[in-house]
Amino acid sequence: MTHAISIDAVSKRFASLQALDRISFTVEHGEFFALLGPNGAGKTTLISAMAGLSRADNGQIRIMGHDTVTEARDARMKLGVVPQELVFDPFFTVRETLTFQSGYFGIRHNDAWVDELLHKLGLTDKANVNMRALSGGMKRRVMVAQALVHRPPVIVLDEPTAGVDVELRQSLWAFVKELNAAGHTIVLTTHYLEEAEALCSRIAMMKKGRLIALENKDTLLSRSAAREVSLQLSGELPASLQPLSLRQQDGRHILALPDIAKLEQVLSELRLAAVEVRELSVHETDLEQVFVKLMHGGQA
Numbered sequence: 001m002t003h004a005i006s007i008d009a010v011s012k013r014f015a016s017l018q019a020l021d022r023i024s025f026t027v028e029h030g031e032f033f034a035l036l037g038p039n040g041a042g043k044t045t046l047i048s049a050m051a052g053l054s055r056a057d058n059g060q061i062r063i064m065g066h067d068t069v070t071e072a073r074d075a076r077m078k079l080g081v082v083p084q085e086l087v088f089d090p091f092f093t094v095r096e097t098l099t100f101q102s103g104y105f106g107i108r109h110n111d112a113w114v115d116e117l118l119h120k121l122g123l124t125d126k127a128n129v130n131m132r133a134l135s136g137g138m139k140r141r142v143m144v145a146q147a148l149v150h151r152p153p154v155i156v157l158d159e160p161t162a163g164v165d166v167e168l169r170q171s172l173w174a175f176v177k178e179l180n181a182a183g184h185t186i187v188l189t190t191h192y193l194e195e196a197e198a199l200c201s202r203i204a205m206m207k208k209g210r211l212i213a214l215e216n217k218d219t220l221l222s223r224s225a226a227r228e229v230s231l232q233l234s235g236e237l238p239a240s241l242q243p244l245s246l247r248q249q250d251g252r253h254i255l256a257l258p259d260i261a262k263l264e265q266v267l268s269e270l271r272l273a274a275v276e277v278r279e280l281s282v283h284e285t286d287l288e289q290v291f292v293k294l295m296h297g298g299q300a
């Protein structure tokens, strides 16, 4: 039984920097998988190796069973990568860009699928506009379309929502969810835990070239209170909220917020007790801390 993606002991070094250090994991067919990590963790380097754009020093990567080095073309045909950077030829129209990309994969007469992609990504009325005349968000959509011209079963999105407005973010996720529901395997890299939480079933965390954790989302969430609410109050914290209290800090009460809906309950308990909220802020627990604590067996 092949995996959608299999990464086995992959290492890569740039001069003295160990960008990937014996990374191993698999992604199953139809999975929605998140790859998280701070800047410089090695996510993009790993994606480049998956796409055959760069070569690992050691180890093996297979896409739908095809080795990215010895069966590079087959592996590439099975994979669509939405790059982090906007890479395009400014003089081509959107349709030309997608038609050329189809040609790159040896696909002719791809108009019906290109039309469908344009439609799904809200680009139909931009089909004949030059790339350079598009807004950043529109260019980002073309990057997504470009990654899909060859109908790849495995799709990797490298921080597709960085610098993207809320509306595009939502429509992009709706589209990616649709692709996943249709059976595509999705790998998403992001800095945002919330995005990974909302979309993915498993979450991997990289740091300094290493895979430091790999968890089912539900396991991860059940083992960590990922959010906290900090409250400055006019009076005492009501007894009913004591169980949520984590600590007091600079005159503020810090409460655990297992899910955002709990905030409503916190506020209504305060109202009932006639305690006024002078200041309120919600913080994400740093994901890295969550993972590191999990790895060391502690509670986050």
Ligand SMILES: Nc1ncnc2c1ncn2[C@@H]1O[C@H](COP(=O)(O)OP(=O)(O)OP(=O)(O)O)[C@@H](O)[C@H]1O
Pocket (backbone or CB within 6 Å): 014, 017, 019, 037, 038, 039, 040, 041, 042, 043, 044, 045, 046, 084
């Ligand atoms: N071509 C290269 N030459 C030298 N060093 C490189 C090269 N490409 C990446 N690196 C280095 O490898 C490390 C991993 O970079 P990479 O871009 O893979 O991280 P990332 O996890 O994708 O980060 P980000 O979230 O910022 O995109 C970084 O320290 C980076 O500077």
